[in-house]
Amino acid sequence: MIPLSFAQQRLWFLNRLEGATATYNIPVGLRLTGPLDTAALRAALHDLTIRHESLRTVFPERDGAPYQQVLAEPGTGVPPAEGWDILTVRPLTPRDQLEEELAAAARHTFDLTAEVPLHAWLFELGPQERVLLLVLHHIAADGWSLAPLTRDLATAYTARLAGQAPDWAPLPVQYADYTLWQRELLGSESDPASLVSQQLDHWRTTLAGLPSELALPVDRARPTVATGCGGRVPFQLDPAVFARITALAKEEGVTVFMVVQAAIATLLCRLGAGTDIPLGTPVAGRTDVALDDLIGFFVNTLVLRTDLSGDPSFRALLHRVKATDLGAFAHQDVPFERLVEVLNPERSMNRHPLFQVMVTFDDGAVAAGIELPGITATALETAGERAKFDLAFGFSDQGGQGLGCSLEFSADLFDPASAEALVRRFQLLLDALTDQPDQPIGTAALLDAAELAVVDRPVPGLPAHEWDGLTLHRIFEQRAALTPDAVAVSFGAQELTYRQLNERANQLAHRLRALGVGPESLVGVCLDRGLDLAPTLIGVLKAGGAYVPLDPTYPADRLEYIAADAALTALVTEQAHRELAAAVFDGPVLLAEESAGGPLTDPAPVTTEDNAVYVIYTSGSTGRPKGCTLTHANVVRLFTATDGYFGFGAQDVWALFFSYAFDFSVWEFWGALLYGGRLVVVPHDTARAPEELHQLLVEQQVTVLNQTPSAFRSLANLPTGDLAVRAVV
Known part of the structure; x- marks a missing residue:
């Protein structure tokens, strides 16, 4: 039997604990304009699942323990469009139903024990216009998987359009190989010299006394069990602010991510969360070049503990953040799931362990979309947002055009208006911090001119x-x-x-x-x-x-x-x-x-x-x-x-x-x-x-x-x- 990776184990456990939900779905929407060949698309999706074993893996149990079962390829002579069919084609008139249909599809719940973790919907809006929605379960893929997924799907579609099978070199490894290799690399925790023992020692020291929950400015108390319902606020950074971010990062020898992380920690501190701010961030986990072209759940999560005590200047805070982040990245091999087990924080079904605020930063490679012959493909925002965290700040490098930014929020805790207010506070604060990085972070502006006018207005009669x-x-x-x-x-x-x-x-x-x-x-x-x-x-x-x-x-x-x-x-x-x-x-x-x-x-x-x-x-x-x-x-x-x-x-x-x-x-x-x-x-x-x-x-x-x-x-x-x-x- 093939064991689950450490990351898969946690998602499998949550699936068993909470039941099938859409919280860990990854929806990818594409608007396709042009003469799409539906049969070629169906065959290409089948080719994709044959190439990547992770997309045809189910997770049954034996004696209460899960294992990976890779479904066999269809036998010789079976047409490539058959075997198992993951594409649902749905004519859609009137068009105003599209948003509702996309949201419903994005909320698809997978039976991980028997259902392959990829499904696709093709909504036909007209002869030359369609919307393709791919929904993957996180147990089989991560954000970095989208680049090989769209690339291989395009290759297979192009070949099938020409009446051929895709001519691609076999992948050197599959996800099951990684699962076994991961355990071998980490070694045994009973061996003090093993990689896992040494890195766990680092995290025990670094995260000792970590606050179990951040005091965020929520609109309501947590429910007993988190619903996973969420919302999203897209936003932009002023070009002048982004220019100052990049200049400050270069000047201080830090990354743009570190500047943004320090600003988010400052925001939370100023809003009452204290001076000990743990933030989560994902790392690709693809530490071998052989994994780069593979679809799978490799991503690991690091806890970046940000110390804001003493009201430092923003410039000084950047150097604290740099030291913290370099230490974390140097000890990134311990699976987050194992870290939670070892540190054993107070558990609750209504909040994420060790941190509740996530910060993601990507280089924008996924945003390039997909290239199909004769088709114009554009990325489409999908509805049905789910919230894994209280707050999740997302940033994407737009290739010299600034940062694409968003704030995902838990609807259990925040109203949309409150999330929008958080974004405005963040924009104001980042402007102030990068404009005067030597001022104490406690003095940077959090209020706009209109709010300041209210605060400064005298009340008659007092x-x-x-x-x-x-x-x-x-x-x-x-x-x-x-x-x-x-x-x-x-x-x-x-x-x-x-x-x-x-x-x-x-x-x-x-x-x-x-x-x-x-x-x-x-x-x-x-x-x-x-x-x-x-x-x-x-x-x-x-x-x-x-x-x-x-x-x-x-x-x-x-x-x-x-x-x-x-x-x-x-x-x-x-x-x-x-x-x-x-x-x-x-x-x-x-x-x-x-x-x-x-x-x-x-x-x-x-x-x-x-x-x-x-x-x-x-x-x-x-x-x-x-x-x-x-x-x-x-x-x-x-x-x-x-x-x-x-x-x-x-x-x-x-x-x-x-x-x-x-x-x-x-x-x-x-x-x-x-x-x-x-x-x-x-x-x-x-x-x-x-x-x-x-x-x-x-x-x-x-x-x-x-x-x-x-x-x-x-x-x-x-x-x-x-x-x-x-x-x-």
Whole structure:
């Protein structure tokens, strides 16, 4: 028995797991104008399957294991047009049915156990006009196979038109030979000196800690099982941009592909996917000249892990990409399917393993089409797009005429309008990156002039432009004076008005002042989510200090380290965590619930906009927590910069979704209170339960919601009819 190649094994497994689908079909459409000889075409297609064993191979099972069965050639004396017939001829009137018929044919599902993996449809539109659609299953062919396929089909048609059999030299090898040779080349994984062992070692190191899923700006959450439905957006690059791409590539000693790859990684990073961006790309896998003229599934897939940390310049990023790509291409022999098995990432039927964004680049050879005697043949876009990946960027060199570009997208995740917007972002970004390659990638333009005008447009009636030079608590005091009886904070059934919140914060501030808290003093805050949190954070600022979150869910040794490293002046906690606070800090400890009794008046201001608001400790690159400080001016600038874009106001209800130990909570907390809105403190368990969070959003009529991409995807599956949310950040 002939085993399957490693690449074939994965497609066979997916076929068994998902059932027969059109996801791995390769449709090739050609519009043929002229006097086509249908009998000669039928015979030529038969010749093609005789020449290439892969086109007459089926994949039955024995004892649960698949194997390649090459169907025998028809016996002597059998006319070349018989044996097995893969051509369906269909007169088509009216013509307006063509698109629908092409789409249906492109969705043909192959029975891999018994059906040859090539079928052809000839749609007759008139005496001199036809459309030929070839549909191959990927298990028998790849993109690089289209050149020998169209070349050999043309040779056979020309011969049959003349009443002869094609006179071509026999192929030196067949796909089955490659399958056996592949296993011999790679060697045994039990042998440390084998090629497969050495290359696997490289990939284990290179892909260690790879993110399992990119956080893309999707329109909806993933389904449990991907449908494979997709769409395609063709686009062009401005000739001036393409000229800069080629010039920059030459200048930096990289390829055009590397420039495009770096730009795509930058786009995804800027859209929130992080700084660790794995991209997939195919390589021909035809490492021997004997394979060049063969139709078969040779292509391998590489994972190009792109590091964008540190906000490098685009020029510097190109050199990172070059090093990554050269390392990947030097270790391209390990089949992707085996790499997945060895690395064993978290598997799911709704996403591709190791990467979800593909980048392809070809030299345009396939686009040349086919030459048939007396026939004008032009390539035809085929409908019925399928999506194997979340996103797939495709580029084709058009021989000095620029790049042919397209974006294929999963319809499970993206609407066509969103995919078109991604393309526009990519075009803008590539223009900016190649125009100024020495600027940090984080500063390159992502918005066009019209969008910038919207962002920069002031919203009448908002006071943010008057906040410059003020501290956060001073702005809050002004807001409390304007709307003292409006609800400022709610937690379950409990509420505090702006007057009550300000007075409770004042009482705590006076007590902290008495303990010596002043400008740049750091005060630990160890509280659960609840109504005491807001007056405590504001009270620390009014006293002149900055708060240091000590989340009681953290390990005690971490809290002890933070308290010591920050050199806290005091610590505010609650009765439930009094013992924990005393264990991690040996200085003054105040209970938030016992702050009543002090003066209700605003303390005299002692800080400026340049004083610290908080010191939040992150994990740190060394494993030890590291403090990150932000000033009043930093936070105020965040809101003044975005003021005209969101139009926040007193009518808004904000959800405090994030822990106060996470910096995003600063945006949520002060976004509500500086604009006079209401802050809804989300209980810890509710924040982690999408259905409970959804219920809270409906009950509280939250209008501004802040989410991580993963949390939002879970929430997006739930009904939206009763929600009041107008902005998701």
